[in-house]
Each structure stands twice: as C-alpha cells, then as structure tokens.
Amino acid sequence: MIDFRLPSLGADMDAGTLLEWKIKPGDTVKRGDIVAIVDTAKAAVEVEIWQDGTVFELLAEPGTRLAVGELMATLLEPGEQPGARPSSATRPALRVPPTTPVPPAADGVVKPGAPPVSTGMPAPGPRKAASPAARRRARECHVDIEQVTGTGPHGAVTIDDVERAAARVTSVREAGKETADRQLAMRQAIASAMARSKREIPHYYLAETISMRRAVDWLAEANARRPITARLLLSVLQLRAVALALRQFPDLNGFWQDGAFVPAAGIHIGVAIALRQGGLIAPALRDADKKSLDELMQALADLVKRTRAGSLKSSEMSDPSVTVTHLGDQGVETVFGVIYPPQVALIGFGRVVERPWAEQGALRAAPVVTASLAADHRASDGHRGARFLAALRELLQKPEDL
Secondary structure: OEEEEOOOOOOOOOEEEEEEEOOOOOOEEOOOOEEEEEEOOOOEEEEEOOOOEEEEEEOEOOOOEEEOOOEEEEEEOOOOOHHHOOOOOOOOOOEOOOOOOOOHHHOOOOOOOOOOEOOOOOOOOOOOOEOHHHHHHHHHHOEOHHHOOOOOHHHOEOHHHHHHHHHHHHHHHHHHHHHHHHHHHHHHHHHHHHHHHHHHOOEEEEEEEEEOHHHHHHHHHHHHOOOHHHOOOHHHHHHHHHHHHHHHOHHHOEEEEOOEEEEOOOOOEEEOEEOOOOOEEOOEEOOHHHOOHHHHHHHHHHHHHHHHHOOEEHHHHHOOOEEEEEOHHHOOOOOOOOOOOOEOEEEEEOOOEEEEEEEOOEEEEEEEEEEEEEEEOOOOOHHHHHHHHHHHHHHHOOHHHO
16 A cells, blocks of 8 residues: 655645645556645645555545645555555544635625725716615625616616625635735745755855856857747856756755755756746756756746746655756846755856956956855865856856857
C-alpha cells in the first residue's frame, strides 16, 4: 500500500487546501501524473504523484485544509490486490471541509451592520421613485436606494432592484476581501521564509561588474536574423551562463539539510517572478544547464505565463536548487538577495547600464551589469563564491558558446 501525502511546496508552506482531485478510486497513475490541485498561500499548484500504482482510496474532500505530510490518499502498488487494505480501525477517517454558512450573495442580503455602499449608478433625480417596501428593504440591506436603477413603472425602484444591487455590492466586497486575504497570506509566507533565512543562514555577499558588450552585440545580431516570436532575451543568456557556471561549483547548487550540505540532483534554477497582484514566486526551470538558449527561452516564457495564471506543478515549486533574481527591469543596478531555505545560494542581476570601461588600453563607454551572489557560509566560502562570479563573467564574454 502506498501512502500519498501532501508534499511541501516550498520552505514557506506548512499547509494547503485541496481544491480538486484529478483522479478517482480505480484509476491507474504513473510517476509524474497530475493527481490533485492544492491551493497554497502563493498559488494553486498541480500536485504530481511520484509512484506508479492504482488509486485505492481518497481520504480528503475538496475544500479541506491539510497540513504538509498529512495523508491524502492511498494507492495499491503494481500487482497488489485490494484485499491488502487496512482495517477501518487503522485507516484514517475521510477528511471533509468544515461547514460554512452560505455567503450573503446567495440570497442577496448583505451582512448586518455594514455601512451603506454606493453601487456606482447615477441617480437621475433628487429623489428616487420607490415603493415603501423597496425603501424598507434597501435600509435592511444597507443599499443607497438613490443609486439604484429602477425597472418598475416610470423607473421606480422595486424590491427586486434592491436585491440585485445588494447582491452586486456583496459580490464586490467578498471579491475584494478574498484578494486582500490572499495577498496577506502570501506576505506572511514570504516573511516567514525570509525571517528563517536571516535567522539560520550565515550569509556572505559578493558582487562583480561584468562587461556585457560582447553579449549585447551578439544578441542584437542573432535576434536580427530571427522572427520576433523567436527572439532571445538578455536574461536568458544570463540564466544559461549561471547554469553552466554551477556545473563547476556544485557546492552552490543544493540544500542545507540536517546539518550538512546535500548537492542537488540537477541544476534547477528558481526564477523569481513578480505577480501582478503583488508578491513573488520562484518556480524551477528544471535542468537549465541541459537546455539550449532557444529551449531555455521557451521554457522561461511558459513558466512566467503559467505562474501568473496560477497553473504551476508541484515539482516546479519544490525542486529549485538555487534562485536567480533579475531586478534590472525595475531600474536598480545591484540586488543583494536573501537565500531561500534550504537552498544555499542566490544570484542577482541588476540593470545593464553604460559605464566608462578600460579594454585593451583604451577607455570607452560599455554596457555593464552587476552580478551579485548571496551564499551560505556553511556550504561554501568567499573564495569559492569569487571564483563562481569569475566563471560567470568569463562565460558572458563568449555568448556564441552559450
């Protein structure tokens, strides 16, 4: 029997809400299949299964909030027969979501005590024509009747008009509250992870100013030969250079766990992506060192799109082995990041700016970028970090080899 438990989708996650099952008892699943959608503080995430088997029992109903590691379902191993099921005395009870009252919008009634709120509809006259019953209902629903468009005779406001206005006001209030609650939860999750990082990780910081003349010139020439939809971003060259440099410095690509450094199985770069509604997520570009520039560009565009649409996979949330943040498009020249635990390094890039640059005995203006490294002193030291930045600098001088 295989236990399927809620996986951790990041160091800042301790619980999630099951939104939807993608499987049912009797279904055969394979490693990597999407089996559920779970809502975290940051996004709705598609959760993958990591064993082959047959779904035996689902132990949580959609809407249930579950702790990380809590049992969600059981599966039969390949070839296992259903007779091996545990007894009802030892099998966990089905988790069901807590009962909640029907939202006020369902019957058009706004919560008592709420102040009158305008519906934003213009009042055609000094006093709206309305029946006494409609006015009484408007007072009960805390709706400003002068702002309600009437559909009765000669534009008079009816009870139905008041009910519809109340439902709209309630819907707007609840949508605004839901957005505010999600933003608050995300900020709390980020604060928790960053506080843990600064509390537990002995950071050291290094920075290197890198000439981007060759990279910028090569990119302009390469993009001139491509259709607009296939053009590359400078950030993709930087990501590729980071991935190749990490091959030489595996002690910056991994995790600090149980008092020791654990190298990652692959170079899975977490890309910091700002969300339109506020907040930040850094899902993984898996095996970034094995992708060509075109593959990396396509993967990055897809990752950004799905992140902002809220359709990430659990492996993309749990697999990042190092994080890269680009804040150059926000106008800053240098960024010193906070390591996302249990990772041991974060690389930052600022904006490309023109600076006086001495090269081969001549001084000229050149586009340069500041690359920074925040690293965990338990896993590496400044000497290794400096060599990593030097390797990154050299890789960006040969963009044609990336």
